[in-house]
Amino acid sequence: MDANSDASFRDTLKNRLDEVFQEESSDIQGGNKEDESVKASHPLDGLKSAVLSLEWEITQENVHRFIKETKDCLKRYEGDKVFSTFFQVLLALGKYVHKSMKNAHPATGALIKSTFENVTAVIDTGLGEEEKRKLLNKSLAAFRQFKASVLAKKRKAAPEASETAVPEKTIKTVLMELGNRIESELEKMKAEIADIKRKLD
Amino acid sequence: MAFINLKTKEVQVKIVYYGPGRGGKTTNLEYLYNRLKDHIKTEMVTIKTQGDRTLFFDFLPMGLGEIKGYHIKIQLYTVPGQVKYNATRKLVLMGVDGLVFVADSAVDRRKQNIDSLANLQENLSAYGKNLFEVPMVFQYNKRDLAEKGIPVLPVEVMEADLNHKLKAPAFEASALEGKNVIKTLKEIIFNTALTLEHQLV
């Protein structure tokens, strides 16, 4: 390829990447803005940082902090039925983690996070009473389901990571992709072997 | 080696996200999937354990359209970071064209980052490749932890630990917030595609 066409491949590629990923940069800025508004000291800041620390690693210190922050929130919002139910759920989860520590159900972190996100939405976004209840019910349902699966796990003492129901279609796609790869590698190897043979003959 | 089909004029570029367990590889792909749905058009394939650890790998295909008469297809993979899944990691590396190394900025993940990079080198060598010949971009992820009161490694330390000899492009990022996720991807696609250019006739 001559220098000219090199440059044009480079440029075309660069432009194409800018095109494909263009709207995204504005999305990122959107994300930044949100981030800033959170920084302007939010009533749930303390709890948020405790949730993140706990999600990051289950240690005594992180669990204690999480429980303490949850209790603080319970006190602060005790007049509001919806808010305080959220914090009761979080407190129950905190106590559960405290009891089981590293053996806590692997879905605990995600549930704590989603419950926290829901309560944040309820507090932040001026939702109507009905929408608030809807979010609360969602969190409660998830909590109930979680409790059931913890119990089931206890009963069964399930082997780690074995029971994920992966849709058959997904597995097929993956296997096909892998198969193609391996086939192409095999083809290459066959060619190489044939080549070596020829040289030996 | 990229899959280049001269007959159908299709180029498949395989990019693998590598790095220690829980470093944020899957989160990168999830962010991309959500932001780029229009260009992706297929589903993201992800096989997780009950919690959020990657059990097998994640797979996200996307199209870049036509450049110089070739349909450019990008395939993004993540490896499972957990130490015990090395066979899968090795398999996913087969035929890799470009690498994103997602390092965890949290202070106590320092050793895991270094170990994972060594493991990458070792697994590449099984395919007769080494870190210096495969295009690579470092992503120092989870920078947002600092704002949440969790100590992070200074970027200079991470550079010295991981990128001292390679001198690959590196970005600070927060996959969770989407910061520099796209920038990382653009950089690796660009650098990888340039190395493949001479194979296109």
Ligand SMILES: Nc1nc2c(ncn2[C@@H]2O[C@H](COP(=O)(O)OP(=O)(O)OP(=O)(O)O)[C@@H](O)[C@H]2O)c(=O)[nH]1
């Ligand atoms: N604070 C913060 N958390 C993050 C960031 N990126 C990922 N995480 C969190 O880190 C945890 C692990 O992220 P994953 O994307 O699943 O990590 P992974 O590298 O795919 O892990 P394995 O599949 O085990 O190799 C999740 O709880 C993420 O939400 C980030 O930029 N900042």
Ligand SMILES: [Mg+2]
């Ligand atoms: Mg993963």
